[in-house]
Amino acid sequence: MTVMTLRIPDDLDPSIRAGAKAAGLSVNAYIVRAARRAATLDAARQLAALGLGDDLAGEGETL
Numbered sequence: 001m002t003v004m005t006l007r008i009p010d011d012l013d014p015s016i017r018a019g020a021k022a023a024g025l026s027v028n029a030y031i032v033r034a035a036r037r038a039a040t041l042d043a044a045r046q047l048a049a050l051g052l053g054d055d056l057a058g059e060g061e062t063l
Contacts, residue, residue: 016030016031
């Protein structure tokens with residue numbers, strides 16, 4: 001596991017903490033979940049840009 005230092009703007013801190021609490025997660029788990037979602041979206045966009053998204057349509061339903 002890699003340890004990272006993350007600087008969060010002061011105005012974003014309360015909403016992150018509130019979101020983590022509402023989700024029943026630690027702040028770390030909440031941020032990791034958000035980062036994982038963003039990375040997944042980025043990968044999907046890259047596949048779509050390559051035209052591979054059409055080949056994968058409906059595959060999630062069988063997994």
